[in-house]
Amino acid sequence: MTGPQGTPTGTAPALEALLPGMVDWLPTQRWFAAKGRDVAGVRLVGHQDVTAPDAEPAVAHAVIAVEFADGGPEDWFQLLLGSRTRVSGDLEYAVIGTSGDRTVYDGLADGEISRLLLSMIVSDTSVGSLRFVPEPGTEPPIVGPGRPLLGEQSNSSVIYGERAILKLFRRATAGLNPDLELHRALGSQHSREVAPLLGAIEGELSDGAGGTVPMTVAMLQDYASNSADGWSMALTSVRDLLAEGDLRPDEVGGDFAGEATRLGRTVAAVHTELARALGTALLDADGVAAVADWMLARLDHAAEAVPEVAERRAAIAEVLRGVTSADGLLVHRIHGDLHLGQELRTPRGWLVIDFEGEPSRPLTDRVRPDSPLRDVAAMLRSFDYAAFHQLAEWETGSEAPGYLQRRAQEWADRNRSAFCDGYTEIAGHDPRADLAVLRAYELDKAVYEVLYETRNRPNWLPIPLRSMERLLRSV
Amino acid sequence: MNEGIGAVRTGATDTSTTGNAPAPRGPEETVEPLVEPSSDDFRSARQLPVEEGWYKRAVFYEVLVRAFADSNRDGFGDLRGLTDKLDYLAWLGVDCLWLPPFYDSPLRDGGYDIRDYRKVLGEFGTVEDFVEFLDQAHARGIRVITDLVMNHTSDSHHWFQESRRDPEGPYGDFYVWSDDDTRWSEARVIFVDTESSNWTYDTVRGQFYWHRFFSHQPDLNFDNPAVCEAMIDALRFWLDLGIDGFRLDAVPYLFERDGTNGENLPETHAFLRRVRKVVEDEYPGRVLLAEANQWPADVVEYFGDAEVGGDECHMAFHFPLMPRIFMAVRRESRFPISEILAQTPEIPENAQWGIFLRNHDELTLEMVTDDERDYMYAEYAKDPRMKANIGIRRRLAPLLDNDRNQLELFTALLLSLPGSPVIYYGDEIGMGDNIWLGDRDGVRSPMQWTPDRNAGFSTCDPGRLNLPVVMDPVYGYQAVNVEAQSNSTASLLHWNRRMIEIRKQHPAFGLGDFHELGGSNSSVLAYVREFVDEEGTRDVVLCVNNMSRFPQPVELDLIAWKDWTPTELTGGVPFPAIGELPYLLTLPGHGFYWFSIHPAQERG
Known part of the structure; x- marks a missing residue:
């Protein structure tokens, strides 16, 4: 995945002129994943005109490579650029720069452009290397213009009349994006646990050897209007509990256990459907050992940076090796980055979203079949986070009173247990039955979190540290 | 006039035959139907102009005659007392009063056991009192509807007494009789606490009779055309006097068919279409409200054909919404409400839901589908407080711990969610209940008008009151009453009045x-x-x-x-x-x- 995508043509010279300005523009974008690293330069590595370059507005797709001052590996991103000779005030916030007589801006901000993209998907269009494809058997709504979704993190989306959502993947990665791949697979199972896929924009990246590899530009899905994410709902429940103080989680009005049970059912249904659509395998002893090795490598990486991990390295390693305790490990494609924020409550039940996997891991890792217990463990971790999040935000320099800590722990225990109960109902087996394996996955995740919080959010560090201690104690 | 089989000839009187074996009839005995009063015997109330769809914008107010105002110091509220309070109800801004049954009844089921469809319960007054009340209500622009139980009568109704005494007589086929008690076993027993079967043996007739509710409430036999005619004539009697409509009680159960559970049968819908046609043809502007304790998707059937805008009942209660409102606030989550509204189908153009927070009845979970019941139990069973509250009879204010903010929020929801709101008497001032009274009487205590003796409900000797007034320190009549709240513009009563007024200024609330x-x-x-x-x-x-x-x-x-x-x-x-x-x-x-x-x- 190195080397430019052919020779820039069309509006490419105009785009080249914008690149120096992007050094300052990129770090201000929410989706820019390399915040904190100084951008040294930006290169254009791929380009495809979507409209004629002098259309009003004109649209182009571009892939840029960002080089960093620290000399580390470069990051590639996708842009959908709009340009006009005159830009209205509505679009000013999205302007990147000017090139000749045209002002260039982030195209998703322009309703006319989002409407054009949707109509191209509906009519199954190809332009150069870009293919706009409707999902077979679906009828994407013909509505528009789209409205940019605010507050998103790693990708950028527009919403069409509360009917459909188009998500532009910001990272340019060779290969089929697992989000699109797994939504297709779940669609084949008529899954009711994900928002149905309606279409996609697919492109190509040079493979560096004269050929090309497919790349996912964007995907179009049903929009789950009137939804709220599980993370904020769980926090609402915890807030209600902690305000009460002397009542237990099963006694307060904001009890979340009913939702946690339904979430467990939903995740189990997704697993069943993924296994059915894409097959399962049984890892033999070597395969399981490889999983353990991978966890141990991640442990070593964390131990280098975090003294609390280094001190407990031997004990942690012992628990992680628990993953090898099973005779064989059933694996299939999983979500890979599950947490309460990846689940949407709608009036018709829960939906699971964002099947990209952990964004920081290479694609080859993300598409590797893994135990569904990894997803279950990730959810258990998420319940811990929700339980202690408010206490972690306790005023600096002091610790939340012990009785609140106990309430929070009771909330976590109750909802983790309810989640597993719901999962068991649908999956037909209890994830807690493979306790050593489940604990290994959970501790693996907790170690990763300790490293992440140490680097990014030190005041949240007590949450995974506490869990790490608990998991080690309970052996 | 609209005279049915009941009013053809004079003759037999209401003879008590209870306990007697059926006597063989001598050849000299004639078979004569009973005399029933005709609306011609009474004056009629003045009419309000016919206004299509008035019920879609109306604010309803459920008032128990027995509990509202006592005019004759006998300890029971009555129609004359209610008439005296119409100015208050007009001031509050309600558009339509809903009166639970005020017919002659042995009162073994709160008046839902009707002994005579054409007579007012003695303690409430007379048919003349009712006409005067209706006339005065109409003079203030207030409409009146009342309950009518079509499915069954009291076992002390003349029809039943005649039916058991004389199987071959004109009423012999008015009820559902059988030689054994095995038929229609698919039909569930609704009152499982008191009834073990839908069949009860009658020693007089020597047969079993069918009853979907209490054994003292035999089901009428709607397969008998004479029963259909008699029932429609009972409706006409009150419609002639000027009443604005009926809440039809227990409508899903009118017919019985082999191999079915006896609910929502096509024959039942056909009969309702017939009733609707009578109303449309003879009494335009009057309204039929179905009481069908069913899931919204099933209740919608009672509005009839959407193609013609609905041709059965104009209105039906939306039962599952109310517990969902309580659950949503308790869970601090909109989804219990969002879910139920998302599952509520579109209704015909001329139809409207009736929605309520509390009424005179308890809420049971038996009305809903298995899925919903599982969901509700799963939520409530874990929460002892909700579990207790959902089944028992409390008023709104005690349910909400008398929290003014929640009272206002709940009322704002009631007045703005889709449907016509039904306010339960006394809830507009935040009345409490008396949990020490048995059965459903806890929420039927006298209306609290003033801080004076008997809360201003009656000037009788306090010991004579039908039900005691609420006297606890928080909800007692000295703290909570209409007079005090009328004098304070910050009161809950004034707030409710203002909200009703705002609702009426915006057609979107009722029609949107x-x-x-x-x-x-x-x-x-x-x-x-x-x-x-x-x-x-x-x-x-x-x-x-x-x-x-x-x-x-x-x-x-x-x-x-x-x-x-x-x-x-x-x-x-x-x-x-x-x-x-x-x-x-x-x-x-x-x-x-x-x-x-x-x-x-x-x-x-």
């Missing part, structure tokens, strides 16, 4: 479409009601409700009304115009807003 807005904050329930009248005038009302006890922010997608201006409805305060970005609002704990939103240039 319902569109839920969603929003990322699950504790906030936001929706838009929108009505476009024949001239194309848009009435758009935005309602935002905080289900949480804590303050909450919410960002609403109002882009469809870009550049329009929201004006808060209780104070008329204009809010910032709607722009490109999500509209940010902050709400206090259990707070709510009602906005009218309109194009900026329309602001005066």
